[in-house]
Amino acid sequence: MYLRNAWYVAAMAHEVGRTPLARLIAETPIVLYRTEAGGAVALHDLCIHRKAPLSLGRVAGDAIVCGYHGFTYDGTGACIRIPGQDHIPARARVRAYPVVERWGWLWLWLGDPAAADAALIPGFDWLDLPGWVANTGHLHLATHYQLAVDNLLDLSHETFLHARTIGNAAVAEAPITTHEADGIVHVRRIMKDVPPPPLFVKTTGSSANIDRYQLIEYLAPCYVRLEVRGLPVGSNDPNSGLRWWVLNALAPETARTTNYYWGLSRNFAIEDTAMTAALQKAVELTFSEDVAMLEAQQAAIERDAGRTRQIDARLDGGTVLARKRLAALIAAEARA
Ligand code: FES
Ligand SMILES: [Fe+2]
Known part of the structure; x- marks a missing residue:
């Protein structure tokens, strides 16, 4: 298990x-x-x-x-x-x-x-890399850790759940690409020339369109590294705008509870303590929206007890691949 x-x-x-x-x-x-x-x-x-x-x-x-x-x-x-x-x-x-x-x-x-x-140990170097500054936190979730991993691999939910911070219409409609390489599942969503979400506007002070990148990596069993970029339209320099890594460890506690350790590390305005404090608040607000949904989802899944068949969509490409990878590792360990 x-x-x-x-x-x-x-x-x-x-x-x-x-x-x-x-x-x-x-x-x-x-x-x-x-x-x-x-x-x-x-x-x-x-x-x-x-x-x-x-x-x-x-x-x-x-x-x-x-x-x-x-x-x-x-x-x-x-x-x-x-x-x-x-x-x-x-x-x-x-x-x-x-x-x-x-x-x-x-x-x-x-x-x-x-x-x-x-x-x-998965590389979470940005948590204390020179030139970067990190916000961190620890949450307890009444949900299975794989539901929390799914949440981070399928960011289409930002549009619907996080409209106050990182969600806007551009996200859910943009297609993702997925692939697996060297045991890492990659999920990428690149949105060219799109409006920035509210938190980006607040952080950078600009509401001009951006090229928005969500470059996600899943490392079994429970790690998600997420590189976020909000760059000037057409820029090829990853450091030319907003850039941060969201580093997530979803430590399973029981079949229905998880310890969630997170970090958000940025490489701009690193001396700006007001920005660090504002980002802490924004992440906590955003994650509280995830927690409420994930815990309600866990409760609904338990209540349903397998009676209802669920449907996969195109945006589940990453979560399906990640679950396959983890299941294969657990099966191999059981055989050994
Ligand atoms: S000394 Fe630990 S249970 Fe008795
Ligand atoms: Fe979320």
């Missing part, structure tokens, strides 16, 4: 400290904390004594003490103390998960630790 040999965003780095933080990733309970030196630790959030969540305990030095009867585990998951006895059985340990801190986010490898290769 979930791809296990994959990196998932477990938290934003600043969320993890000396107080245990519980997160569910693909229905796997994880407790996160930091050692005294500041390193991040991720352990299975289940005490091997009587299965209390370790996240209800406390951090002591570099170890975590179960809040129920005091079994204590070090950062590798080894039990180092059992109150009332000296002998600690060798099998007394919880699983430790590889974690990498990168671009302000904490990435966790859920599968076979021997296969954890940091080079497989």
Whole structure:
């Protein structure tokens, strides 16, 4: 059901400290904390004594003490103390998960630790690339993560759902092209000589027509990189107008809930803190529209319980390709 040999965003780095933080990733309970030196630790959030969540305990030095009867585990998951006895059985340990801190986010490898290769973390470099400035956020969604991935791969919804910010008539009518290369699903929508949507007008101060680009990449299992350009009509220079990357990690929590970590990084007016604040608001407003629709969609799908047959349209080209790619990876993992 979930791809296990994959990196998932477990938290934003600043969320993890000396107080245990519980997160569910693909229905796997994880407790996160930091050692005294500041390193991040991720352990299975289940005490091997009587299965209390370790996240209800406390951090002591570099170890975590179960809040129920005091079994204590070090950062590798080894039990180092059992109150009332000296002998600690060798099998007394919880699983430790590889974690990498990168671009302000904490990435966790859920599968076979021997296969954890940091080079497989999807490139979200723009989150802290020199010359760029990023807005970021974390949302909890009551929806399956694939619905949220679909949402980002099919931006025709901007026209109908986001008329206040990034939607206008030009988007939904413009055709997309899709292809898969090196395991990445590409979805492109290029709109030449079209009116800018309200947020572009507000950001650039110009309502002149633009060439608008939406260049989307899906990386399994749950990553969408979206390059947005709003360039002067006819310009071939990607940096000649508005340009930003929307970087999305949709970490599955359960079959009906998702942790959504997002970033929006731009390479213009990077010193303009008022613009950064305005963009934060605009993204939060836009995403609140997505959240309301996605959660209503999830509820409607559950209520329908498979009774109604849905119809694919031309604009689903990207979502269909992405779902195929993920299904193939999950099937291959199940076979292995
Ligand atoms: S359940 Fe953790 S020490 Fe008993
Ligand atoms: Fe949206």
